[in-house]
Amino acid sequence: MLELREVNKVFSMGTVAVKNLSLSLVDGEIFVLLGPSGCGKTTTLRIVAGLENPTSGRILLDGRDITSMPPEKRNIGLVFQDYALFPHMSVAQNVAFGLRVRRLPQEKIKQRVAEALEMVRIPELANRLPKTLSGGQKQRVALARALVMEPGLLLLDEPLAALDAKLRDELRQELSVLLKKLKITTLYVTHDQTEALALGHRVGVMRTGELVQVGTPQEIYRKPANAFVARFIGNANVLIGRMASGQRIDLGFTVLEKRHLNMESDVADLPPGASVQVVIRPEHLVPANGARGFAFYIQDIQFLGDRFRLLGSTSTGAVLAADLPGALDIAAGMPAQLSFREGSIYVEAVSGDQASHSAPDYTRDIAIA
Ligand SMILES: Nc1ncnc2c1ncn2[C@@H]1O[C@H](COP(=O)(O)OP(=O)(O)O)[C@@H](O)[C@H]1O
Numbered sequence: 001m002l003e004l005r006e007v008n009k010v011f012s013m014g015t016v017a018v019k020n021l022s023l024s025l026v027d028g029e030i031f032v033l034l035g036p037s038g039c040g041k042t043t044t045l046r047i048v049a050g051l052e053n054p055t056s057g058r059i060l061l062d063g064r065d066i067t068s069m070p071p072e073k074r075n076i077g078l079v080f081q082d083y084a085l086f087p088h089m090s091v092a093q094n095v096a097f098g099l100r101v102r103r104l105p106q107e108k109i110k111q112r113v114a115e116a117l118e119m120v121r122i123p124e125l126a127n128r129l130p131k132t133l134s135g136g137q138k139q140r141v142a143l144a145r146a147l148v149m150e151p152g153l154l155l156l157d158e159p160l161a162a163l164d165a166k167l168r169d170e171l172r173q174e175l176s177v178l179l180k181k182l183k184i185t186t187l188y189v190t191h192d193q194t195e196a197l198a199l200g201h202r203v204g205v206m207r208t209g210e211l212v213q214v215g216t217p218q219e220i221y222r223k224p225a226n227a228f229v230a231r232f233i234g235n236a237n238v239l240i241g242r243m244a245s246g247q248r249i250d251l252g253f254t255v256l257e258k259r260h261l262n263m264e265s266d267v268a269d270l271p272p273g274a275s276v277q278v279v280i281r282p283e284h285l286v287p288a289n290g291a292r293g294f295a296f297y298i299q300d301i302q303f304l305g306d307r308f309r310l311l312g313s314t315s316t317g318a319v320l321a322a323d324l325p326g327a328l329d330i331a332a333g334m335p336a337q338l339s340f341r342e343g344s345i346y347v348e349a350v351s352g353d354q355a356s357h358s359a360p361d362y363t364r365d366i367a368i369a
């Protein structure tokens with residue numbers, strides 16, 4: 001088990017990279033730290049690896065305090081975005097390196113290297129030099145080099161970020177299968193929400209050094225703790241509404257009924273007039289099909305393969321994205337009638353500050369084609 005206790009990191013110039021971060025990983029868990037560039041993910045990983053000292057706080061591994069233990073004693077495997085392979089060594093020599101340092105018998109090293117290359121499905125590349133490999137292949141070597149040490153903990157820092165989209169998807173799926181099969185405790189860092197949702201048993205969302213929400217991918221997606229998480233995870237239209245009678249919510253251009261709300265929304269105790277934050281995923285919007293909906297002025301239609309994304313605005317100028325599957329008989333420039341998928345919309349109370357802070361979507365004046 002890995003535990004971070006109130007870890008802080010302030011760099012010499014005063015940058016607070018990690019702020020009061022506490023976190024526990026259970027054995028065999030894949031925990032994904034997700035956040036935008038510069039939010040402190042790599043610094044957190046480096047602190048766990050022992051490559052960086054925390055300004056304060058403790059790191060525990062299986063109940064032992066390892067905060068001051070040198071990196072090579074921690075039995076932690078590391079994989080970075082840029083592979084960091086030894087250029088003059090073959091693939092097999094790269095993978096064997098750590099075992100040689102540990103002075104394992106030659107035969108044993110050969111066997112474990114072969115097993116590791118098999119695991120990442122590149123046995124045929126054993127004698128190649130890194131410069132002759134593709135990005136995806138290099139990352140497999142880096143992974144094999146970490147796994148061959150049978151680490152108690154695996155740290156992956158944006159391992160797929162340098163790969164092109166197709167390869168990234170493929171390797172992500174393989175990683176998911178492999179890590180779950182090996183039941184290796186993994187701390188995985190990424191800024192890519194698709195990766196986080198697909199790979200993580202749990203996801204921790206970071207913002208400017210702080211962990212703002214921890215939960216299963218489904219919890220994070222369905223019940224974002226705030227507008228930052230909602231926007232960062234998946235696509236979200238975040239609007240500010242006002243409570244009306246009967247637990248209805250006035251959005252200005254339409255009124256949300258109670259039946260539209262996600263179960264997690266707790267608006268029962270809010271008085272009429274209270275501000276609420278409303279998270280509407282693009283897939284939560286549906287054609288009104290004759291029923292009472294709201295007018296939506298389509299400005300752009302994007303074909304996304306399995307669905308269409310409509311960008312447009314409401315009668316109050318709120319900009320919304322809506323994802324509709326299948327064939328459409330509408331075009332940009334046309335008004336459409338949209339409604340909400342029942343039970344989908346997540347709503348939470350907001351303080352007065354937040355309400356005005358998040359308001360621009362609502363008041364934005366945009367030209368309607
Ligand atoms: N060695 C360093 N010295 C000073 N500031 C640093 C150093 N490393 C990272 N930072 C700063 O700490 C913050 C977090 O960086 P980092 O952990 O690399 O974020 P992420 O991996 O999420 O992109 C950034 O503001 C970055 O500029």
Ligand SMILES: [Mg+2]
Binds near residue numbers: 038041043
């Ligand atoms: Mg980073």
